[in-house]
Amino acid sequence: DTTYKIKEFGGSSAEECILTPDNEKIVFDATVDEPDSWHFGERPSAIFVYDIKSQKTIRISPVGYCCLSPHLDGNKIYFECLTPNSLIRNICSMDVDGKNFRIEFRDCSSFSISKN
Numbered sequence: 001d002t003t004y005k006i007k008e009f010g011g012s013s014a015e016e017c018i019l020t021p022d023n024e025k026i027v028f029d030a031t032v033d034e035p036d037s038w039h040f041g042e043r044p045s046a047i048f049v050y051d052i053k054s055q056k057t058i059r060i061s062p063v064g065y066c067c068l069s070p071h072l073d074g075n076k077i078y079f080e081c082l083t084p085n086s087l088i089r090n091i092c093s094m095d096v097d098g099k100n101f102r103i104e105f106r107d108c109s110s111f112s113i114s115k116n
Contacts, residue, residue, distance in 0.1 A: 018072045020096055026050040027077055027096065029068045032059070047079060049096060060098030067092065080109050 018027045028050070031043045044066035050057045061067035066082040081092040081103070089109035094101040 016070070018070060020072065021074060024052055025096060026052065027070050027072055029070055029079070034063070044082075047077060047094075049098075058098075060094065060096070062101055065092070072096075078104070 016028060019025075020027065026049070027047065029045045029047050032046045034044055045068040046059050047061035047067045047070050048057050048059050060077075061079075061081075064083070066084075067079050068081075070077050070079040072078075075096045076093055077096060078091060078093045080089050082089055088107050090103045091105040091108050092102065093104050
C-alpha cells in the first residue's frame with residue numbers, strides 16, 4: 001500500500017469526510033496527480049482512508065478510475081466513478097479496506113443512501 005501525505009484539504013463545498021462506524025477511520029475523496037491527462041484535461045479524484053490511530057492516509061480506489069462523492073453504508077463505500085475520457089458515470093462500491101471493487105450500476109449518478 002502507498003501512504004499519502006495530504007497537501008491541502010478544504011475549500012470546496014463538495015468535499016466530505018465520513019467517519020466509519022467503528023470511529024477509527026475517515027473516508028474522503030481528493031484530487032490526485034496522475035501521469036497522463038485525465039478526464040478532458042482535469043485531474044481525477046480518488047477515494048482515501050485516513051486511519052486515526054496510525055495517522056496514515058491510504059488510497060483505496062483503483063488507479064484508472066475517477067472516484068468521487070463517497071457514501072458509507074456500514075463498511076461498504078458507494079461512490080461515483082468514471083473511466084478516462086468518458087462522460088458516463090457509474091455507481092461503484094468497495095469495502096473500506098479497498099477490497100471488492102465493483103461497478104454496481106452503469107450509466108447512473110447522483111444517488112443517495114437512506115436508513116429505514
